[in-house]
Amino acid sequence: xxxxxxxxxxxxxxxxxxxxxxxxxxxxxxxxxxxxxxxxxxxxxxxxxxxxxxxxxxxxxxxxxxxxxxxxxxxxxxxxxxxxxxxxxxxxxxxxxxxxxxxxxxxxxxxxxxxxxxxxxxxxxxxxxxxxxxxxxxxxxxxxxxxxxxxxxxxxxxxxxxx
Numbered sequence: 582x583x584x585x586x587x588x589x590x591x592x593x594x595x596x597x598x599x600x601x602x603x604x605x606x607x608x609x610x611x612x613x614x615x616x617x618x619x620x621x622x623x624x625x626x627x628x629x630x631x632x633x634x635x636x637x638x639x640x641x642x643x644x645x646x647x648x649x650x651x652x653x654x655x656x657x658x659x660x661x662x663x664x665x666x667x668x669x670x671x672x673x674x675x676x677x678x679x680x681x682x683x684x685x686x687x688x689x690x691x692x693x694x695x696x697x698x699x700x701x702x703x704x705x706x707x708x709x710x711x712x713x714x715x716x717x718x719x720x721x722x723x724x725x726x727x728x729x730x731x732x733x734x735x736x737x738x739x740x741x742x743x744x
Contacts, residue, residue, distance in 0.1 A: 582646070582662045584663060585659060591717065592614065592635070592670055593614045593632070596614040596635075598613065598628055600624075601625060601733055606706075607614055608704065615670065620637075643666065645669060649685075653682065653686060655685050664721040664722035665718075668697060681696040690723045693723070694719035694722050694723040697718050699715075701715055
């Protein structure tokens with residue numbers, strides 16, 4: 582599976598853009614739309630270059646999540662894949678045997694959503710931005726895949742509940 586355009590845009594929104602390296606709330610050197618790999622080697626990057634970095638990073642996390650699907654038996658719809666991809670991009674991994682991992686394997690979307698909402702701390706402090714992000718991811722994970730009717734309404738801007 583691959584990231585939807587919707588989740589790429591949402592990750593950009595959650596991460597925000599920085600043309601120059603900065604230390605995030607957890608003390609990690611970051612640039613662009615949340616890129617941490619080699620963040621210190623770049624200066625004054627454009628949004629276009631930042632998006633390229635984001636897509637490179639997401640490809641790594643897509644591979645990780647697809648490996649989880651294969652090796653851990655995750656069964657995901659696109660919304661669930663997107664929710665976990667956003668989570669992985671922000672957190673880095675889903676620890677095997679963790680409560681989150683076990684609830685995904687057990688196909689318990691409500692429990693997964695509840696577990697996602699516990700990952701709201703950076704530097705030992707709960708962050709409002711992480712609360713917002715986890716709520717979005719939890720709601721996205723717990724929602725069924727979009728049906729054709731919602732897709733058509735979304736295309737015309739009538740249905741926007743997960744945007």
